[in-house]
Amino acid sequence: MKEYNFAVVGATGLVGRKMLQILEERNLPIKSLRLFASAKSAGMKIRCGDIEAVVEDLADSDFSGIDIALFSAGGSRSREFAPKFVEAGTVVIDNSSAFRMEKDVPLVVPEINPHRITKGKREIISNPNCSTIQLVIVLKPLHDNFGIERLVVSTYQAVSGSGKSGQNQLQAERNGEEVTNPFYPHQIDANCLPDIGKLNEKTGYFDEEEKVINETRKILEDYSIKVTCTAVRVPVWTSHSESVNVQLKKEASLNEIRRVLQEMPGLVVVDNPVKHIYPLAVDAAEKDEVFVGRIRKDPSIDNGIDMWVVSDNLRKGAATNAVQIAQKWININEE
Ligand SMILES: NC(=O)c1ccc[n+]([C@@H]2O[C@H](COP(=O)([O-])OP(=O)(O)OC[C@H]3O[C@@H](n4cnc5c(N)ncnc54)[C@H](OP(=O)(O)O)[C@@H]3O)[C@@H](O)[C@H]2O)c1
Incomplete structure (x- = not known):
């Protein structure tokens, strides 16, 4: 070679x-x-x-x-x-x-x-973007098979997504040390910050949210998909988690949805909530796959489904x- x-x-x-x-x-x-x-x-x-x-x-x-x-x-x-x-x-x-x-x-x-x-x-x-990669791995088979009308994404993003500076701040706060030059605008330990990247003062979105919205459409090659996103930094070392609400264009049973997700390369379905089995940040760390679980119907809209998606942001992300x-x-x- x-x-x-x-x-x-x-x-x-x-x-x-x-x-x-x-x-x-x-x-x-x-x-x-x-x-x-x-x-x-x-x-x-x-x-x-x-x-x-x-x-x-x-x-x-x-x-x-x-x-x-x-x-x-x-x-x-x-x-x-x-x-x-x-x-x-x-x-x-x-x-x-x-x-x-x-x-x-x-x-x-x-x-x-x-x-x-x-x-x-x-x-x-x-x-x-790291949050976009794990999201589109799950969306691609849904879009190909049933069409996606609209998405509501909420992210729970690890501090390693901010590089060495994010990890250093969380470590210092957990050690009880004074943080002289904080990376985040607030304490991150024991906290959640709905503030990632630069604020677009016109729209009210932070640019991490805009990346998820714009990049998802570009990768799926469909600018008609409606997307909104709230991106949140959480005190987790590694792996981003996402709550994803999807409105499909066509009706699909949960079995059909699970089948197309199971067939997607790089995606693993982990979904047995009765036994408290679903994707977790600590389990996804150091793995290359994207994990999806908590797959259920959203009865509040037509053809709605909810999912929980987790992946190692430093690896697949x-x-x-x-x-x-x-x-x-x-x-x-x-x-
Ligand atoms: N962390 C994630 O999950 C993630 C995911 C997707 C994309 N990204 C992107 O990947 C990039 C790096 O992220 P990271 O998390 O690895 O950050 P990081 O841990 O802070 O590392 C930053 C790297 O950039 C180098 N660098 C900084 N200033 C430089 C300069 N003036 N000239 C040359 N090199 C310079 C640093 O070198 P020194 O050590 O010499 O300062 C270091 O190697 C960013 O663009 C980030 O948005 C990160």
């Missing part, structure tokens, strides 16, 4: 380190590996399988000769550097929101729309999905 020159940008972060772990777990064909982060991490050594690489300062490096770069260093780094990598001949798989809604940029979940990857093209491919895109890109280009 052909081998490729890889790079991870943001290699010292929560997502970047997870990417390195998953590149190794999935045995990607790595010929060489370059790692980039900020100047303060330059010189640090990080392992990925048998390879030990030295972290380089992104602002002060030459990036020629890289085939595939996984970016997870924040939107402003992506906006500045991803186009330069592409110009140098690299396909960039970008975890930030910088390019997701651009018309010509593919927004890919490999189980759903791998056809958006163009063979032979070194371009930017966006990885969707970020690093696993990015590595799967890299794998698909390789497969498509070697066909």
Whole structure:
């Protein structure tokens, strides 16, 4: 098999380190590996399988000769550097929101729309928002089989979704330490914050909510789906949970719904509430699948169903999905 020159940008972060772990777990064909982060991490050594690489300062490096770069260093780094990598001949798989809604940029979940990857093209491919990825994995089979009219999504998002800063604040609060430079606008321990990202003062939505709304329609390629979302940060270390209310276009029995969900790749139905068995954040952590349970009819609307959806935000919500895109890109280009 052909081998490729890889790079991870943001290699010292929560997502970047997870990417390195998953590149190794999935045995990607790595010929060489370059790692980039900020100047303060330059010189640090990080392992990925048998390879030990030295972290380089992104602002002060030459990036020629890289085939595939996984970016997870924040939107402003992506906006500045991803186009330069592409110009140098690299396909960039970008975890930030910088390019997701651009018309010509593919927004890919490999189980759903791998056809958006163009063979032979070194371009930017966006990885969707973590809450969106787990949501669309559940929605895709429902939309294909019954059509989706409307969605009401409420998220319960882990602090690891905010990177090292979110985890550090929760840890400090739990240790009873004074938090001198808090990441969140309020205490996060023993609390729930309906405040993720930047507020759009015109609409009243925070941008995490807008990402779920807009990206869901783009990935499902149906802008007629009505979506609303409330995104909430909760004091959970890892895995995002979501309450999802769906109004289908066609009537479907719970058995039919369960059957199409069970057939969806990457999705696991965990649904035996009599025995208190349903998806849990602690069980989903360190797994690559999306888990769905509490599947029931919503009698308050026509063709309504309610579900509870959980997945590891650092894995399927970020690093696993990015590595799967890299794998698909390789497969498509070697066909
Ligand atoms: N956490 C999640 O669940 C999740 C899910 C989906 C997408 N994302 C996206 O992934 C990205 C990274 O998230 P994260 O959770 O891994 O954050 P993180 O733990 O805070 O890590 C941030 C990374 O970016 C690097 N970085 C920061 N400023 C930089 C600069 N000026 N130049 C070069 N590198 C710089 C950091 O390097 P230093 O260590 O040197 O500062 C670190 O490697 C963000 O765009 C985020 O929105 C995160």
